[in-house]
Each structure stands twice: as C-alpha cells, then as structure tokens.
Amino acid sequence: MQPLFLFRSAEFYSDQFVNGLTTGSIYALIALGYTMVYGVLQLINFAHGEVFMLGAFAGYGVLMGMGGDDLSGGAVALAIVVALIAAAIASAAVATGLERIAYRPLRRAPRLAPLISAIGASIFLSHLVDDYFLNGEQRFYPTIFPTGKVELGPVSVSYLQLFLIGASLAMMALLYWLVQRTRHGRAIRAVAESRDNAALMGIDVDRAIVLTFVLGAAMAGFAGVLYGLFFSAIRGSMGFIPGVKAFTAAVLGGIGSIPGAVIGGYFLGLTESFGRELLNEIPFVNLPNEWKDVVAFALLVLVLIFRPTGIFRQKEGKRA
Amino acid sequence: MTIKGHKVQFVREDDLCTAEGGPAAADRLIKANVVVAVGPICSGGTRSSLAAYDKAGITHISPSATAGDLTAPSRAEGPYPTFFRVPVLNADEAREQAAFAKTTLKATKAFVVFDTDDYGKDLGQQFQKFFKDGGGQIVGTPAGYEKKTTDFKSIIANIKAAKPDVVYMAGFYAEATPFLQQLRAESDLKSVPFLGGDGIKNDELISGAKDAAEGAYLALPGTTDPTAFAQYKDKYKAKYNGNAESATFGAEAYDAATILIKAIESVGKDDGGKLTIDLKALNEAVRKTNMTGASGKITFAANGDRAGAVVRFFQVKNGKYEEIKR
C-alpha cells in the first residue's frame, strides 16, 4: 500500500526537526527538575509532571486575568513575562509544599517509601485538577502570540517556536550558572555528593534540598506556560506523559547531569518526530504517529543496554 | 413523574465510558432492580455489557453507541433482543461524509486523522473505504492519536507534506480543538477544508478553538422533528437552563427515555397498589415503536438498529453552526 521509498521533501524534514526541537525544549526543561532532585535525594519525583501542570494553570490564570484574547501589542509581551514568573513561583510553592508534606518525613525511610509517596502525590494532584476542579474539562490558552515565521530556504520556524526554543535555552543556561557558579549552587552540589559531610561543613541541608526543588519546579513552571502557549490545551492529566518522557530524558542523559538532561530532552524530542520519520524512509518500515511513544521507549532501552548509566555518566558499578 | 400513579425512580450509574466499566455499571443497575435502562453511552461499554442486560431481561436503549457490530455480535443466537439504539451508525455517517467531501467540497485527496479508540478507528476506516470507493485518494499515512493528546505538530507536518484537499478527523472535540488551532497556525494549511463528525460537533469546539474553528465542516447524523424538537428544547431550557441544540445526543436520549416510559405505560398493570411490569411484553412494546420524537421518526429494525438514517452537515460561520443544504 505504501510506496517502497517515500523520499519526502527537505521542507518536511526541517518541519519535523523544528517540531522535535520544540518538544525537546519542553522535555529538557522538565528533565532538569528530575535530574536535580534525583541527584540530591535519589528520589524519582513522580509528582514533577504535576508541578509542570500547575505551572501551566497558574500562567493561564494570569493571562486570562490580564485580558486573555483581548491582549495586543506590548501588553502581550508583558502578560507573557508576568505569566512565566507567576508560573515559576506557583510551581516552586507547590514543590516546596510537596517536599515538606510528602518527602521530608520520609528522608530516612526505606528506599521505596518516598517513591510511592511521590506517585501518590502525582495521582492526587492530577486528579484534583481533573476531577474536582475541572470535572474532566480542559482549558485553552489564549492565542495571543504574534503569528508569522522566519524562513531560511527549506527551514521555516514560527515566531512562537523561536521564542519557545530561545527562552528554554536561556533558562537552562541560567540554571547551569546558578548551580555551578553561585554559593547556593555549591551547597546543592555538596549535599548531592554527601548529605552527612555537607552538614558537617556547616551547610543547611534542608535549605539546600528545598532550593533544589524550587529551582527544578521553576523550570517546570516555565515549561508549563510555554507548553500552553504552543499546544493551547491544558488539563489536569497533561503532566503525566511529558513527565514520564522528561524522566526518560534525564535517564538517557545520565541522571544527575544537568547538561545530560538537556541533551537527553532534545535527543528524545528529535527521535520522536524527526527520527521516526527518517526510519519511515526504510522500505517496509511504517511507524505512523501512534507509534511515537514506542519509538521513544525503544530508544531508551537500546541506549541503556549499551550505556547502562546513560550517555553522560562515565562511572559505572555504583548503585544508581 | 408518575406512571399510573406510581412514582418513577431514577437510578444513575457511570460506566466511565470504558469496556470494563460497562458490566460493573450494569450489575449495579440490575441489583437496584431497574426495569429498563437508557444507555450505555459508549460503544465499548455497550459491547461488554450487552450480555448482562440480556441475562437479566432488561430492555435498554442506547442514545449514542454507534459501533456497527453491537447489533451484529458474533454469537450463534444473533443480536441481543434486549438492545435497541436511537443513533445513526458510523457506517451511514462515513458514507455521507465521503459523498459530501467528493461532491460538495470537490475533494479528491483526503488526509485522515483518527482517535485510536473504538469510535474513531471505526469511523476513520469506514470513511477511507467509502472515499476510495467513490474514486477519491487517501494521501499520506492515516495518523492515529490517543485521547488527551495535545501535540499534533508531527501529524500536521505530515498533512503539510501530503497536500490534501480535505483533512478528515474522526474523534472528539476535546482533541479536535487543539488540533484545529495547531492546523490553522500553519500558514500553508489556513484554508484547507476540515471535515469532522458528530463527536466533534459541539459548542465547546467553537468556544475553545475560536477563530481556528471558522469554516470547519461537521457532519451530524440524525435529524430533528420541528414540533417534537421544539417541545424538547423548551423542557430542556426549563429544567437545565441550557441550550438543547448543544447537548449532543440529547434528543436521542430524550427519545430513548420517552420510548421506554411509553412502553411501561402500555404494559404495566396496576395490581392492587403494585405496578407489575412484564419484561417480555415490555420488550415487544419497544420493538413495535413507531413514533415521531425530537430526533425525528423512530422505528426499529429487527436487530435493534434505528431504521432509515439521515445525516446533516454544518459549517462554522461567525462562531455558529450553520446547516448546509446539499
């Protein structure tokens, strides 16, 4: 039924490449929170996807409060900046609350207890929004971002995609700088190396852990607003799939590594759309859209078989 | 509400629109001693609960389950005698949609996007079949998505490359809304006609997608009888303070309930203060239904399907659905 060779246009592939970069940016931003929390607490923060979701809703509330679809001109830029900041703050607040209620009491508990607590918090939050507040409905971000695109030969990128990718990269750079170059960042890294030794050196371990959650959550909050602006529909369960994918990205990059999470995110985003379409060029291979997630997880398995601790982790043998 | 002086009691159960929820909800209804049921709503939940209702002898009318095999199950005894349905089937809808795409939209190349659930997959496949039978061509690979998907960018890149004359979507408005927004955000695809079905025609589509919904074509199986529908609309307004036209399958559900209540009235016998209802006779009474309801004239075929189907078409114009005369 399908022709043996598709040979689709360069334009098509560049579209899919840009799509991959866009979703990759979202994955990468969320993955940062996973990788940092894991690095410090060895905890898969399953509720991180919901922190992302609540960020998206906070941003939505701000945008609607400032005028929604009626916004225009300079007010749009202002509203988006305010929405991004509000989302970061809201997400950080939620993550701090989570840490206090669901994780801190379990810091010395058996290994799997915090994981189950995190899963519980994730289910609770997504269904709280979905079933209690919205009764299964979704909300739509106002379409206020200026339309139009930049074209360079076969490559065309919309302003919104350009903004999304640019803003994500800027925030990731900011985070990297914060963790690597500031005093607070050093405290986080020290606690990640050894909690007991850090405490002996006079570092406030609790504060460093909260800070880790706050930084990761802020990134997820940003991602939530960018996601809403780009894909428009938001709902309580929206955090689940990006959350799982972002964690996959963090593992791909080598969990604990900030550049690893970023590269893992882009790698996964690109594989899902661009990589999958490239595979379709092979005769008899037909992977339509519904196989997207299979491709992503198969990639994960393949990478881990050959590099059991991710792409960016050199050391092996220790329990991860 | 009373029948022959006896109060009608309503029991509600939710099957969550899932196959595994169907028998559970049926169990709870049967346990609550219901005599008839309106439902289930979804094809999956209907298919899995047909046997339970049949075993209990409870006649039920679905206002909205449209999968073809529900009235043609692969069992030796043939269709379940206790099951009836009011809606028009997927196959009828798809045939009319394919004809509409070809004659009214003058499309020869269609790109198909479908929800991977029962309804979307079936409707999408039926459309492909009828469209190809009519001389049309399906371009690109039909793209499936799961419920709650919001990222359609990858599908849209495929649509852009396939250059279709019409984008056909079999699914629901919850996903059609972001799909249309993302489709129309692509400058090359601003004006390609969009054709959808009954799952998508909903006021939420217009309020959610706003400008992106403009110009979209939507098929709605079934018709409305002017006088009966006006009555239903007034009652709906009085009770729920809402617009009956926006309640998809509302008229069908209203008719299903009417048929059942009339049947109970005709076979129920007041037995010294107790209303006795013979379930067999009730089933026969439903089978012989011949009435004009809010959704038009209703008679049932031998297998429980509604006889004589009509499909209407609408286009979104200035934020409203306008019916298209063909």
Place this chain on the structure above:
Amino acid sequence: MHDLAVGARARLALSWTRVRRTAWNQVALPWGRLRRSTWGRLPPWVRPFLWFVLSLGVLVVPAFDDTWMRMFFLVALYATLGMGLNVVVGLAGLLDLGYVAFFATGAYTVGILGSPESPAIDVQLAWWLILPLAIGVGAIVGVLLGLPVLPLRGDYLAIVTLGFGEIIRILLLNMTDKTNGSSGLFNMPRPSVEYLHDLGLTNRHVVDDVRAFYILIVVAAFVVWFVTARLRDSRVGRAWEAIREDEDVAEGMGINTTKYKLMAFSLGASIGALGGAIYAPFIDTIVPSTFSLLVSINVLALVIIGGMGSTQGVVAGALILIGVPELLQFQETKDFLESFGWLRTVLNAPIDLVNRVTHLGIENLPPSEEWGDRLASYRFIVFGALLVLVMVLRPSGLFPSRRRQLEFEAPPEAERPQSEGIT
C-alpha cells in the same frame, strides 16, 4: 550559647524517644507475650498459613451481594498480583514499574487463543488448556524482557520496565490484526468445572458468576502464596536476598546473579500472567486501555503499603487501595454522602476561592441530588491521598515482615545508594 541549646534539644529529643519507647513497651510487650504463648507454640509453617487464611478468609462471606463480591474479587486478584510482584521487588530487589505487561500477556493469551472474536488465529481452546500456556507465555515474556535490562540497576531498571509496560499497551492498541485494537476481545472461554459438577460438589458447569470467580481467584492466590512462601525460605530465596542486599558481594559469593534475577523476573511474570488469565474471563472484555500504567502502580503501591514481603500486608494493601476507592462507586456510599448537605458546601468552598482569585471559571458541584455522582469520580484523588498518608505515617508499610523489619531502620549514609552528585 548556641551549641548548648543544640545539645539540650538533642537530649530532650532523646528522652522523648525513651518515653515513647517505654509507653510502647507497656502496651506491646504483654500483647507480645500473650501472642507468643499460644501463637508461638504452633509449628512455624502453620503460622503464615493461618495468617493467610485469616486475611483472605475474612472475605469469604457469601452473604455479600454481587457488587461487594466484585470488589472482593478485585481485592483478591490484586493481592495475587501483589504476591507475584513481591518476588521481583521485595525478594530480589528489582524495581519493576511495568508489571502490567505480564498481566496483559496472560489476559491476551486467553483472549487470542480462546475468544471467537480473535482475528489472529482460528482456534478456540478451553480455558483450562490455555491457563498453563498463559503462565508459560508469561514466563517467556518475563525472560525476554528481563534479559536485556537485568544489567541495569535501581531506578534505571524502573524507568525501562515502565517503558516496557507502555510499549505493550501501545502494541496491543495498534496491532489491530492480532488484538482487534481498541475494540478488544470478548466472549472469553469460561473455566469449566464439569469434573466438580460430576462429583456433585457444585451445581454449575462453568465458572461464570462473581462468586465462582471469587473462589477461583482465592484458590489461585493460595497456590501463589504457597509457591512464593516456599521459595522464599529455600536456597533460591536466600540467593535473591543476597542479591537484593548487595549484588557485588552476592556475585563474589559465587551466586549466579543473572540466573537468579531472571528466575525472579520470570516467576513474577508468570504469576502476573496467571492473574490476567483469570481476569480475562471474569471481565469478559479485554481492551488495551485496561492495561495502563495505573495497574503497575496499583500493584507496586499495595506491595509497599502492605509492608514488603508479608502476605497479610499484601492483602491489607489490596483492601485499602482497591477496596476503598471502589467503595466510593457504590450507590449506598453516594446516597450516604449526599445526605450530608454541609459536605457540598465544604467542597464548594475551594472552588469559590479559586474562582475569586483567578479567571478559570470553574463550575460548582451540581445543586440537585446528582452531586454524589461527582464524589464517585473523586476516587483517584482519595487513592493518591491514601498513598501519601500511609507512607508518611508508616514508612515501612502496615505489616513489615519481621525479617525485614530490621532492615527498615534507616541505613547509615555509607550504605545508602549514592548518586555521583549533580554535574
């Protein structure tokens, strides 16, 4: 000054612990003595058996109607799955987040080989014939999925198994020519009990109602419990424990870790497949969406909430995590909750608050008697809250097994799994 205050606080904390321990002793020790006196005299193999009969036997109350029996069936099914996953997670220490893959394997083996709807293969085998096949297929799938991922450790394994679970679901959904896709497979073969009928033990010919299925799943649960309990106390069980405690040391002791890990994986998988093979005829319609990540989470959560490694814990976990959310679905519960008018006001308050500060435009609960229906949709909220609550209050689970209880004391840092920090 500052140091002094810290010291005082530490002493205070220490004495508080002592007070608590004394209070505990006053309650717990006499009870413990009493328990040891009669309980302790029983032969060691009888005790877990009695626990098992007590914990499951409570449920065998024929007075319950079908709705309740349905719930008990699900509780017993999940308890069985829990015992299976416990082999993998609790005994061998392999964190598996994709257990649903094996549950689905069992159910679809029954569906494909037994349902007349199956498009892949034109045979209809009897359920008892398929059962060993399903268990075997489960074991094979377990080995196939296990082989490539067993070198992975800890959370890497978790995410890969999670991926496998999702892959299986998507495959079932999209391989329409084998599985009927989202339409699913139905009209499952029913387990025949003709033999028992001939013996005059039952008046039915096949297992076809909730009660009969309940008995079937309890029998299965018993077999699973017996096999896993015997294995745990055998050489194999000790090898698993050694691997769980320290894989490198276990390897150094001459334990073939790959072999034992694969054994745990495939035993857990075949128990999952057994559960699926019983679930399929019970539910009669199997669709891919049933086999979602939520099943894996449910099973893992009840194992850990129950207290890893203990049978009564698994049953208690299943009662809480499956039973309580299911209860919210009952009409009686809805009517009961609806009778409290103030509850509606309480539930509306946060909605009003959110509406006041944002423009989300959230609808209030419906005013009429229908708001009880909305409460039924809150069962996942309740489920999530329960997970957090139980873990925070009892981090080692409700019934931690005695041998493991020792390990549940917080490990010193040197023995905790370490990341290599953040880079």
